[in-house]
Amino acid sequence: MLFRQLEYLVALSRERHFARAAQACHVSQPALSEAIRKLEEELDVPLVLRGRKYEGLTPEGERIVVWAQRILADRDALKNEVGHLRTGLSGRMRIGSVPTASGAVALLTAPFCLAHPLVTVEVIADLQSEDVLRQLRNFEIDAGVTYLREDLGEQYRTIPLYEERYVLLTGAADAPAPHATATWAEAARLPLCLLTEAMQGRRVVDELFAEVGVRPSPRVETDSVAALFAHVRTGRWASIVPHTWLHVFGVPHGMRAVPLVEPARTVPMGLVTIAREPGSVMARALREIAGGTDVAAALDRLPGDPGPH
Template identity: 35%
Template sequence: MLNKLEMFIALAKEQHFGRAADSLGITQPTLSAGIKQLEAELGVKLVQRGSRYGGLTPEGARALDWARQIVGDARRLRDEMRFSREGLTGHLRLAVIPTALTWASRLSARFSAAHPNVTFTILSRTSIQILNMLENLEADVGLSYLDNEPLGRVQVQELYREDYALVCAPDDPAAGRTDIGWTDIGTRTLCLLTPDMQNRRIINRAFMEAGQTPNVRMESNSTVVLVSHVEQGGWSTVLPGDMAASLSLGRDVAVVPIRSDRPGPSVGLVAPYQEPQTPVLQALLDEARALSD
């Protein structure tokens, strides 16, 4: 039944038989047959369908929660048994907000040095996408903001507090300053992250609290694009200080810290709440705790 539950989860996520089959590497007839067999075993109709996918039935919506729990538990069981045979080994899928990618690299490098038999896939995603990926079992753990959006029933481990910096041209009058305020930035020609990024919403709130309406002339979901625009001249951007320092290396730009009278947003690991955690995931949470000290 386990493989049929995985088919059901994929179909609920993709909401399309063809895309769900592709995501699993199977044919659409195989997927359709698997869903029908699952319905027969459970004795209820799970999916509304005519010529195409029509959504889950009420029974299907309830079954989806059970399917995610059962599949997740089965994966954890496999991890536990592998740990008892082989020690700490396996693969971690880490979904990360774009502004925390430097911290993701720092964490995964430290972890890999201590546990060389564990491999990583690191994906850049928005904070909302990360929560959806955790719910749909597409990611094992996220690296995201901890205190700005509802996280649900999860386990968290803070890594750091985010601060901010202005990235500007080296001949900009602000380039020689030790710091700068939000009120001094609002009138600049800015390129910022897109509004679907939580970082952008945090920055918008900082400008609003400073009584500023930022002059945003270009938006991108890539921090590299933002710093490249600054390097071309005539633009400024605002990024977390750690990311600004990393992206400015080797580039003809200046980084100026932005003053703040309050702690920045908390950023850290977000993992589905479960007892016990898998050995690999618990080791990653422990590594994050050590890195944050």
Template identity: 40%
Template sequence: MQLRALRYFVTLAREQHFALAAEACGITQPTLSSALAALETQLGKRLVERDRRYIGLTPEGQAMLPWAQQLLAAHESMVHAVEAQAGPLHGEFRLGVIPAAMPEAGRFAEALLRTHPGMTIAVRSQTSRGIVRAIDAFEIDAGITYLDHERPANVISVPLYTETYVFVTARGGASPPPGHVCWQDVARHPLCLLHQGMQNRRIIDELMHDAGIAAAPRATADSYTALLAMVRSGGLATIMPERHTGLIEGAGWASVHPLATARPVSRIGLIAGDRTPLDPMAAAALGCARAIAELPVD
């Protein structure tokens, strides 16, 4: 059984489209189809339902998928382990990051690439649930996500910082006076927030509920860039992690206020799959996270 055929199979299951899977693998669609057909012949089972397009995996394909993912990950980890004995690690490190923690990706990437100059890093913006699923499916090597709210299972975690929030409006008559604001101040403004598929929004909903306020945003988005654009142009206000204020540092239009919360909010940290043996890439990432967790934030 050839590893490349398993890689094509796993990629197709992820992309759910023959042309996209072939592109991701750097091959032609006929080559992908031929390799999958050979794999099915070797196993004596049909793995993929298809007509003129991808329909889905057969029950046999669904049963095979996690084992194929593990085989490919084990082979990659084996290569990394051998490489680590001979010298520095090489290859691409895949990191999933929740939007709320995206500013931390820069600090982590700098530490990883400085410590392991033979490595490259690919950062993906993902939801907290998407990060856990991607780690389970061996699609990423680690993630930066929430550690306390909806606690991820079967992972090794390194806390990096505790999230705090700010309230952002456009400068003008409707903006609060300088200083801290409370949730009652927030409730007086039309809001734009992340959508409820993102854990940051679910945390904010709970904090507002604890304060006796129902979150009813006038607009939602999946990025802070979009939220800030609406605050600047649409007469709306938003709540965002304090670490994102660098996006608007020095912007004359923005009025930023620390937000007083009644209880501590969640820690954010790096997570990797709790597996034995641990992939050297994941071990390197955890080591970098432990190092930067002890450093002050600029």
């Protein structure tokens, strides 16, 4: 019963609405409310601010949610560990990814699924880098693929995967001469479609523009790398995309992709998991796969990729 009560409280914290939390837990709203009320009685502390509608958790409730997430994660890890010892790894693994790394995730999931055929994988793409780390801390995902920042701290375990570099994607008519490169200053003068400023990938691009003293003025912004390709396809826009997405789309007909130089900068990307022990058996298994997979070499040999410069 305790696990169920904790699950309901975590769902309420996540959904911030009693009806949606009940739906997520596949129970009626009265059943969820009553279970949380009984948890309050057992702990002898108010957990929910009650009014005519959900008004949030009490400070005590916010703290209990952190414990609940940890307890439920440890319960799931224990179940997976026992299952692994009995019949091999089974269950569901959840990976969160920033949009620019989505193409690289497939290079991990393919060998992982081959090694662990009883596991299904859920990939949550288009997350901001902060969301990847938050969902890891809240045990909502087992692993993340994101930017490896120097300030990640000791609570995370990281495995470098590859260096993200950037190409200018244009319509064929607007592209530089074949086999040429383009500078960031030249790219800033084009009609651009870029990721939104909230995305870490956009912040990296803006930092590179700033290094050469220019500031782009994109007419279109999106949180989807796929949408960048779609806009360039119209012939009205140019964009800056990570080279890994050529692994997904190649260079579509009517487009050109050329390396960006001056500066020719790269950004480290990697697998991130929580450093707690014993931790998620899913995360441990994925780290083993990542350690034995040369993601960087695979991404540097892409059809249509202009290659490193």
